[in-house]
Amino acid sequence: xxxxxxxxxxxxxxxxxxxxxxxxxxxxxxxxxxxxxxxxxxxxxxxxxxxxxxxxxxxxxxxxxxxxxxxxxxxxxxxxxxxxxxxxxxxxxxxxxxxxxxxxxxxxxxxxxxxxxxx
Numbered sequence: 001x002x003x004x005x006x007x008x009x010x011x012x013x014x015x016x017x018x019x020x021x022x023x024x025x026x027x028x029x030x031x032x033x034x035x036x037x038x039x040x041x042x043x044x045x046x047x048x049x050x051x052x053x054x055x056x057x058x059x060x061x062x063x064x065x066x067x068x069x070x071x072x073x074x075x076x077x078x079x080x081x082x083x084x085x086x087x088x089x090x091x092x093x094x095x096x097x098x099x100x101x102x103x104x105x106x107x108x109x110x111x112x113x114x115x116x117x118x119x
Contacts, residue, residue, distance in 0.1 A: 007036075039109045046102035059094040061101040069109045080106075 004010055015036030024030035027043035034040075051061040064081040066073060088104070 041107045043105045044102065047097045047100035049100060051099055051101055057099045060092070060097045062088050062092065063101055063103045065103065065105045067105065067107040
């Protein structure tokens, strides 16, 4: 017997998914991703000349800015930034554009069903 989730989906059913790219005009690259009530918007700017302080000028620098749904960034957002920065540094060839910075800005808006029911 399959038990439906609170939102009506069966255990093997995914939330609806949608992706788009180049959604922002002024960014060098951008994308949006939606799955159910979770929405993510990402903008990429760069590479721009110069690296951030304490970065190796012989390599490219990746700057991550994680913007929360509301309010200011906190400890959790800083942790997300570090995880994403380490991930991108491990897969990008940072020596191709030395002494440059690429900025990645992420805005996440997610809702959990219990937030809708109890908030």
